[in-house]
Amino acid sequence: NAGVTQTPKFQVLKTGQSMTLQCAQDMNHNSMYWYRQDPGMGLRLIYYSASEGTTDKGEVPNGYNVSRLNKREFSLRLESAAPSQTSVYFCASGPRVSVAFFGQGTRLTVV
Amino acid sequence: QQQVKQSPQSLIVQKGGIPIINCAYENTAFDYFPWYQQFPGKGPALLIAIRPDVSEKKEGRFTISFNKSAKQFSLHIMDSQPGDSATYFCAATTSGTYKYIFGTGTRLKVLA
Numbered sequence: 590n591a592g593v594t595q596t597p598k599f600q601v602l603k604t605g606q607s608m609t610l611q612c613a614q615d616m617n618h619n620s621m622y623w624y625r626q627d628p629g630m631g632l633r634l635i636y637y638s639a640s641e642g643t644t645d646k647g648e649v650p651n652g653y654n655v656s657r658l659n660k661r662e663f664s665l666r667l668e669s670a671a672p673s674q675t676s677v678y679f680c681a682s683g684p685r686v687s688v689a690f691f692g693q694g695t696r697l698t699v700v
Numbered sequence: 701q702q703q704v705k706q707s708p709q710s711l712i713v714q715k716g717g718i719p720i721i722n723c724a725y726e727n728t729a730f731d732y733f734p735w736y737q738q739f740p741g742k743g744p745a746l747l748i749a750i751r752p753d754v755s756e757k758k759e760g761r762f763t764i765s766f767n768k769s770a771k772q773f774s775l776h777i778m779d780s781q782p783g784d785s786a787t788y789f790c791a792a793t794t795s796g797t798y799k800y801i802f803g804t805g806t807r808l809k810v811l812a
Binding site: 593620629631632634635637639645647648663668675679681688689690691692693694 | 706731734736741742743744745746779789795796797798799802803804805
């Protein structure tokens with residue numbers, strides 16, 4: 590049972606470049622989430638998806654877009670990366686309304 | 701009012717000691733309080749959670765104490781081991797919502 594799988598694990602982008610972070614879960618969960626983790630700030634919610642076909646903004650959505658491609662997959666896109674988006678990004682999922690399982694994270698550096 | 705304040709920022713204890721991590725909240729609508737454990741280079745993992753209808757919950761060596769009137773909750777790790785060395789996050793949410801508010805984390809080191 591793989592749980593929540595994120596790709597890539599590491600990425601370096603130049604300012605203005607775009608990229609998509611991929612996330613897939615194999616636990617048949619309805620809820621999926623994208624968080625960013627910055628030193629001293631804990632985890633902050635970027636976007637979430639309550640079910641396939643729905644997405645909603647979290648606490649820090651600016652500069653990001655998401656797609657809930659199907660029940661398994663939830664991607665996060667940075668259209669024009671900025672240094673302020675340097676962070677560790679975590680995808681999570683959970684049954685019903687819960688944040689139960691996290692992926693291993695994507696460490697993104699924007700230079 | 702949406703903040704969850706976590707302390708201390710870091711903690712060092714000897715093996716066998718009982719580290720205590722505290723969290724405080726303001727929003728009285730919060731009714732679910734989970735704790736997460738995160739090892740370096742890994743994602744957080746749900747450790748234990750409590751609802752305000754109980755004052756204490758135990759799972760193995762991990763105990764949550766909850767004080768509803770003070771709007772505080774704490775994680776105690778009994779007989780701590782070097783393998784418990786990790787960062788611990790508290791969180792709070794209102795049932796039925798998708799927005800968890802996380803504390804800023806406590807880095808615990810248990811010395812052998």
